[in-house]
Amino acid sequence: MTTEELKDLRATKVVDARGTACPGPLLEAKKAIGTINSGDTMEVLSADEGTKSDLPKWCTKQGHEYLGTVEESGYFRIFLKKK
Amino acid sequence: MEPKKLCLALYTGSVDKLTAAGVILSGAAADDMKVDIYVLLQGARAFRKDIGDNPDKLNMAENAEMKTEFLESLKNLKVKTWVEFFREAKEITDVKIHICGLAGKVWGGEKLDDFIDLADDIVGIGAYITAAQEADVNLFI
Numbered sequence: 001m002t003t004e005e006l007k008d009l010r011a012t013k014v015v016d017a018r019g020t021a022c023p024g025p026l027l028e029a030k031k032a033i034g035t036i037n038s039g040d041t042m043e044v045l046s047a048d049e050g051t052k053s054d055l056p057k058w059c060t061k062q063g064h065e066y067l068g069t070v071e072e073s074g075y076f077r078i079f080l081k082k083k
Numbered sequence: 084m085e086p087k088k089l090c091l092a093l094y095t096g097s098v099d100k101l102t103a104a105g106v107i108l109s110g111a112a113a114d115d116m117k118v119d120i121y122v123l124l125q126g127a128r129a130f131r132k133d134i135g136d137n138p139d140k141l142n143m144a145e146n147a148e149m150k151t152e153f154l155e156s157l158k159n160l161k162v163k164t165w166v167e168f169f170r171e172a173k174e175i176t177d178v179k180i181h182i183c184g185l186a187g188k189v190w191g192g193e194k195l196d197d198f199i200d201l202a203d204d205i206v207g208i209g210a211y212i213t214a215a216q217e218a219d220v221n222l223f224i
Binding site: 019020021022023024026027029030031058061062 | 161
């Protein structure tokens with residue numbers, strides 16, 4: 001999805017993991033994905049650089065669809081769709 | 084699909100290495116791995132009920148003189164304690180923690196009840212070797 005499309009996307013679940021360092025955001029995402037349904041979208045906010053590469057790879061391994069990342073000032077927003 | 088298996092020989096009883104083990108466990112939990120942890124010599128001391136994640140009772144494996152700064156930095160970054168990491172991993176995925184019988188005895192722990200409630204059983208070295216042979220990932224920390 002394009003950055004503009006992602007910015008307009010209203011995710012089913014928003015996980016704000018900006019307060020934690022690695023592995024916090026990954027685990028927050030892991031726990032939150034269990035609370036949404038198949039086909040739902042999730043947005044993870046993180047200020048941890050490692051998360052930017054970890055989450056897309058995690059999506060691939062788990063079978064979820066990685067939709068893209070939007071860079072904001074001092075953090076980023078990662079979007080995905082649950083399998 | 085069969086879950087990937089991680090076998091961890093946890094020899095260390097030092098707070099820096101236990102924290103690293105906790106971070107790795109978190110990654111394994113995120114990937115739904117099946118984890119078996121074998122707590123060996125020094126590790127069994129940290130698993131004693133009166134020690135656990137009490138920072139005053141744990142040493143550093145490296146840069147011992149920087150323990151205060153290290154712990155302070157972890158706290159500022161809101162990093163969990165090693166016990167919290169282990170507990171959370173157990174909540175998310177299948178993690179079994181086995182205390183080596185010999186190690187337990189070295190530190191005065193004969194029964195499962197002598198160790199923090201994360202421990203599942205007390206086993207012999209044969210159990211570790213079997214798990215190590217079957218695992219996809221083997222670590223010694």
